[in-house]
Amino acid sequence: MDHKNLSGLELMEAVADGQIPPAPISGIVPMKIIEVSSGYIKFFASADKRHINPLGGVHGGFAATVLDSVTGCAVHTMLEAGVGYGTTDLSIKMLKAIPLYKELTAEGKVIHLSKKIGVSEGTLKDAEDNLYACATATCLIYR
Template sequence: MHGGFAATVLDSVTACAVHSMLEAGASYATVDLNVKMVKAIPKNTELMAEGKILHISKSIGVSEGNIKSADGTLLAHATATCVIRR
């Protein structure tokens, strides 16, 4: 699968992790996304994507995410930085 697929999914899960920590009315935007393709992502297979917060402050959120196969094999990993507007 094309790396753009992984980048899109990882941008979504890392940004949503930041979003989940914000109060109503706050906004955010990804300013940096670093993606590492660990293994080829096969077509037509079940995948799991997960994001988690590494750091949150008044103006910055740092998160990481991964894409794994159904058996738990790591396929891609990313770190992201989001700017927060409160």
């Protein structure tokens, strides 16, 4: 499947369905798309021993990577084929220590989209709806 001819939504749907492999970063920070629609995306993510910092907790980069991915992908779902984006600002609030080996849900949704800028917000929660981190992202759109 030639992903260059797909809209952002079509590309994310193809990744979710296994027709296109996920981004290589999901081999380092396990993330899997479980739901996608225009302006919205949901991932499963789980920290493991590769993400432990020198103090024994999960490194903040785990949540940052997941939230950057989910907020950027939410913007991508609203872009037509051939249009790219890049995160220019990511603001994260770490609210609780990320647990090891626990399946978390990351959700991203677009709150503003213009021809040049996309703004989205994201959350990282567990199945009990405990909020571990949240973020807002600004993406520059390349046309």
